[in-house]
Amino acid sequence: MNARAPILTLRNLSKSYDGFEAVKGISLEIPTGICFGLLGPNGAGKTTTIEMIEGVSTPTAGDILYKGDPQRRQLADQAGIQFQSTALMDYLKVNEVLDLFASFYPAPMPRQQLVDLCQLQDILDRSASKLSGGQRQRLLLAVALVNDPELVFLDEPTTGLDPHSRRQFWHLVETIRARGKTVLLTTHYMEEAERLCDDLAIMNQGKIIARGSPQALLDEHFEHVLVCLPQTHFTDNCEALRRELADTLSFSGGQAMITSSSVDRTLQQLIESNISLDGLQVRNPTLDDLFLKLTGLSLEAQESLASEGSTG
Numbered sequence: 552m553n554a555r556a557p558i559l560t561l562r563n564l565s566k567s568y569d570g571f572e573a574v575k576g577i578s579l580e581i582p583t584g585i586c587f588g589l590l591g592p593n594g595a596g597k598t599t600t601i602e603m604i605e606g607v608s609t610p611t612a613g614d615i616l617y618k619g620d621p622q623r624r625q626l627a628d629q630a631g632i633q634f635q636s637t638a639l640m641d642y643l644k645v646n647e648v649l650d651l652f653a654s655f656y657p658a659p660m661p662r663q664q665l666v667d668l669c670q671l672q673d674i675l676d677r678s679a680s681k682l683s684g685g686q687r688q689r690l691l692l693a694v695a696l697v698n699d700p701e702l703v704f705l706d707e708p709t710t711g712l713d714p715h716s717r718r719q720f721w722h723l724v725e726t727i728r729a730r731g732k733t734v735l736l737t738t739h740y741m742e743e744a745e746r747l748c749d750d751l752a753i754m755n756q757g758k759i760i761a762r763g764s765p766q767a768l769l770d771e772h773f774e775h776v777l778v779c780l781p782q783t784h785f786t787d788n789c790e791a792l793r794r795e796l797a798d799t800l801s802f803s804g805g806q807a808m809i810t811s812s813s814v815d816r817t818l819q820q821l822i823e824s825n826i827s828l829d830g831l832q833v834r835n836p837t838l839d840d841l842f843l844k845l846t847g848l849s850l851e852a853q854e855s856l857a858s859e860g861s862t863g
């Protein structure tokens with residue numbers, strides 16, 4: 552197989568629920584052997600997209616090709632899905648869960664390899680219902696990898712994990728990718744995407760609003776650094792400065808952010824306007840900043856809008 556051929560191709564893929572368009576005609580090619588990220592806030596349409604690719608739900612319109620095949624004949628054998636939970640698991644020990652899932656496949660991954668890969672050695676005899684969040688995610692990952700799949704689906708795998716477990720999980724994903732597998736990851740953590748994804752698509756309200764490697768996207772959209780200050784420093788008395796900074800100034804999460812091509816000049820402008828420099832930070836833009844730039848809302852603000860929508 553040509554290593555450069557896309558493992559997945561989506562063409563004008565759409566999904567509607569009772570007239571509500573959750574995914575609005577997206578097209579994508581996902582190369583083989585990379586970690587591809589689908590990013591976006593709650594309700595962006597990531598899970599709906601993944602479930603259509605997995606075959607769990609049927610598209611309203613559009614096509615999905617697996618290695619160029621619209622029937623996706625090999626997909627079921629060659630994919631591994633990390634589920635959020637597996638009801639059976641709570642009655643079994645970790646090694647019994649692995650036995651059970653391995654029994655479904657003719658050529659499962661050798662047990663020791665799977666245990667080493669997912670760092671399960673110390674918990675093999677533990678009841679699956681007694682695992683910590685991080686251990687549980689590692690077991691669910693092992694279940695996804697039990698058939699040694701070429702393509703692994705991870706749907707928000709680190710939601711709810713503490714920072715240490717999250718980093719440990721990231722290391723596992725890097726190991727899987729280094730073994731030549733293609734990983735399709737959804738996340739709303741931009742930091743996770745920056746760390747893991749070779750290539751990504753940012754989704755918002757059912758559409759893809761940006762596509763590329765994290766660095767290419769940042770290079771394309773930001774030529775400058777960000778100068779950040781507490782928003783409270785920008786009082787009503789600094790209208791002239793606000794006008795001067797115009798489009799380079801934005802506010803999000805209690806922070807004022809100035810997109811600056813010259814830190815010296817920006818500092819000069821702030822000092823001349825008697826703005827306090829307490830708490831000032833100069834940093835490179837992140838994918839979170841990109842999201843804000845593309846949508847006019849931070850990821851956090853988008854998520855609270857989405858949850859307001861879903862509750863009322």
Ligand SMILES: Nc1ncnc2c1ncn2[C@@H]1O[C@H](COP(=O)(O)OP(=O)(O)OP(=O)(O)O)[C@@H](O)[C@H]1O
Pocket residue numbers: 568571573591592593594595596597598599600739861
């Ligand atoms: N079965 C369903 N019936 C009706 N609406 C649905 C259904 N599943 C999803 N939706 C809606 O479709 C939109 C996209 O949901 P989806 O779960 O794909 O988003 P997401 O990006 O995965 O979000 P999250 O990060 O919260 O999982 C949301 O508005 C959601 O409420």
